[in-house]
Amino acid sequence: MKLRETSLNLKANGQVPRELEKDTQELWREIESLGDDHGMTNLDTPLRPGAFDLSPEEKVNLIEEKFADILHILGMDLKDDSLKGTPRRVAKMYVNEIFQGLIPENKPDAKLFDNKYRYGQMLVEKDITVHSYCEHHLVPILGRAHVAYISGGKVIGLSKINRIVRYFSKRPQVQERLTEQIAAELKSALQTEDVAVYIDAEHMCVATRGVEDCSSSTVTVHYSGKFEEESYRNEFLKIIS
Ligand SMILES: [Zn+2]
Secondary structure, eight states: OHHHHHHHHHHHTTOSOHHHHHHHHHHHHHHHHHOTTOGGGOSSOOOOTTTTSSOHHHHHHHHHHHHHHHHHHHTOOTTSTTTTTHHHHHHHIIIIIITGGGSGGGSOOOOEEEOTTOOOSEEEEEEEEEEEEETTTOOEEEEEEEEEEEOSSEEEOHHHHHHHHHHHHSSEEOHHHHHHHHHHHHHHHHTOSOEEEEEEEEEHHHHSSTTOOSSOOEEEEEEOGGGGSHHHHHHHHHHHO
């Protein structure tokens, strides 16, 4: 609503030139046509109301039932020794492993320390494993994240950076949102804007179905604060290359 309100206020004050007014209207119509559930208009993972009303155990039991239905509909014989445990195995994997980052209690607490060494240069955590899952096909996104920050007085335990990447990866994702969520969490935890996030990942939905392209990868970046300056950005890119 903010964009619409701003554009209406400006219009009421006579501050919008005619050309720009048309553009704003068009932009607003485009945003409206995306709908509320479009990932790229919101940093948060789209969750329904009451997303956490069920316990993890209840979720496993329900998903097990539904998954048995899916396999049955596909024509699989669930009485077969090899298959009979599959619905429960998949349900447990969804809730307790690959989508554990949906549960707020699993969020790592980012313990901070004083920057005793007065280290004022960038700190880069390279080659962090990314195992995420495309929310359009629920198949893996496999890649690496490189994260950098410049201390604004506090520093964070190194493994916490890996844990933050892991937490936001372990949910149905789009890579753009994953990048932004990691950056936002680091900025809020470290109380600094000087953060860079770079993710290079292969999407199994591109590699193993559809166009079946096994050689392409997707790069997403977030630069803010000092990393918007070319010199910092280039140094970061040189370090991770
Ligand atoms: Zn996909």
